Amino acid sequence: MTDTIEISGAGPAGLAAAIAVAHSGRKARVCERREDVGKRFHGDFQGLENWTTEIDVLEELATMGIEASFEHTPFYAVTCFSPDGVPREFRSTQPLFYLIRRGSEAGCLDTSLKQQALDAGVVIRFGEKLHRLPSGGIVTQGPRRADAIAAGYLFDTDMADGAYAAISDKLAPKGYAYLLVCKGRGTLATCMFEDFHKERQYLERCVEYFTEKVGVRMKNPRRFGGGGNFSLPRTARKGNMLYAGESAGFQDPLFGFGIRWALISGVEAGRALAEGDPARYEHVWKKRLRAYHQAAATNRWFYERLGERGYATALRKYARENDARAWMKRAYAPALWKKAWYYIMASRGNKPLLQPRENCDCTWCRCDRRLAQAG
Template identity: 35%
Template sequence: MKTVKILGAGPSGLSAAINLSQNDYNVDIFERNLDVGSSAKGNLQGVENWSEDLDLIEEFKKMNIKTNFHCEPFKNLRITNSKENWDFSCNKPAFYIIKRGTDKSSLDQGLKKQALDNGVNIRFGETAPISDVDIVATGGDPKFKFAVGKGISFETEHENIAVGLVNNYHAFKGYSYLLVSNGFGCIATVLFAGFQDLNKYFKRTVDEFQANYDLKEKHPDKFSGYGSFSNQIMKKGDQILIGEVGGFQDLLWGFGTRNAIKSGYIASKSILDCEDYCKLAGNHFKPKLNSSIVNRFIWEKFASNNYSIILNRIYNSEDPLKYLNSFHNFNFLQKLTYPFALFYMKYRYPNLKL
């Protein structure tokens, strides 16, 4: 049996390991932490259900991923800029809320169990030189940072709810959010500029949500993170780069979990079928990465009106999810706008590989 070595046991590394191990490969994962999800602090994440044609659960099945973890569908969502509210009610799930961390119901623990059940050898507390592994899945690279976030997770008796807050007072060029799902809650703010003032924006966000919702947080725990982006399908020597270290995050809102799992699946497919990883990943991700450059450009250009023009367009569309889907797949208007957006974004983010 052939052996594949993976550096990092995040969602992308575990996704690759699950698929390889199901096809008679020996898989060794080197994970420097003592458990998966140890840095996530039990926070909640909304995984978008509009960027792909397939529903998230159906795509998981296609990628041989079982949903043995918390994955709550949400059809309703409120977006506010503190002056106007947009209440979305969709015919199908707009997103799924998952839990991260070491809790047994988390995405991380669910994927770990699937990997172990398939015979994957996860070597916790160990690392390896990049040159000695086949797949690198070590998380974001700070050199390519484009956004930072800070949040607090907690237990609560509040009903399930999802609220997005977009204005430059609470999250400069970014957004804040409140998620509650089955007794767990999360408040966070994500900045795309003004990183040095993250604590200020985070406090404003917490104060805003606490003033408007009776959350009664119990056992609060803070977490933080950042997003990495690259518009290039990345390899380092002979090593395949997947997930955040490959830059597979959305430049508009920083979503990356779905991309991470998909990139792990594509990496495994390239090995199993002896196909070129850059070509396979490029065919799937390049349109989405290009789209996100244009989307971020448009988002920042309309910041002065607290995003009401953009949100009204989405809200008043016949099918908001279908409308959003078109803006994640490099449509005709995005292709026309791309040269101007790329020029602006290279100036705006000189550290990114664009």
């Protein structure tokens, strides 16, 4: 292994890995194929979830050496509309999530992580993509498959700050629609888990719906879209090459709140390589992330079978809870029965996208293609 640890991809996982490497006293070099960080995004709002552990997510990031220098607004409540149009408020005394922005603008998560990496001495090369890592390294190239997609609008607005969601297969098949407004900016989207080819139709329904329910006022609307992969791998290691973030499939299968998982996996991959112990990464991610992924995947299996009546019943039931963060924590909490159900039912048909191959130094294996061309 060389003195400089190579990292392919400058998303949250890759930059977190680079920061961890630098903090461990090693050199890190990040190669990103785009011309800057955050180019997949355009300032759209995303949620940094704060319910899977008792400790606040910002405190957890601080223990990993990640500073909360990005803009982050705590949200303590969400208004959720059931399929019959009934609004139900879910509230907590602690932040349910922190609203952050993604993109290459000042204040976004991506630009903040880039600056932290540069301040730590990390070298970042834009316009370069690593296809091979013969001496090992960390692969954080983002999702390679869309298990879910989001299609929406970014806009300016004079609306009051607020977070809204709508659960209905007529708006977002097996997913949810959402509207996030903060400090004069807004993001409205449909997050879909099937029927992707009709995303425009579903998105326009969402616009009409939120306009009717909360009086959406969009100025300068801009379209955006994206996808996510959440297939749990059997291993996220190929010799001295480690996979983190969505390159490994580390994403929340239930609702897609995967930023926290990306940062955690990136930091742990960086620490493991910096300490010369890549095998430790396998132990750490399986201990910290695998059980939560299995629980979320099991929850998704049941969620997809609820239907409109089931969504309404579930929302009515959970609206009676006093603290939304507490019941979300219970919902995501690992349990033996969730693990069993995951292996019996929930993992069926969910073929891991990442399948590392021995004696291969491709960041994403092209060996079969090269052999076919040689033949």
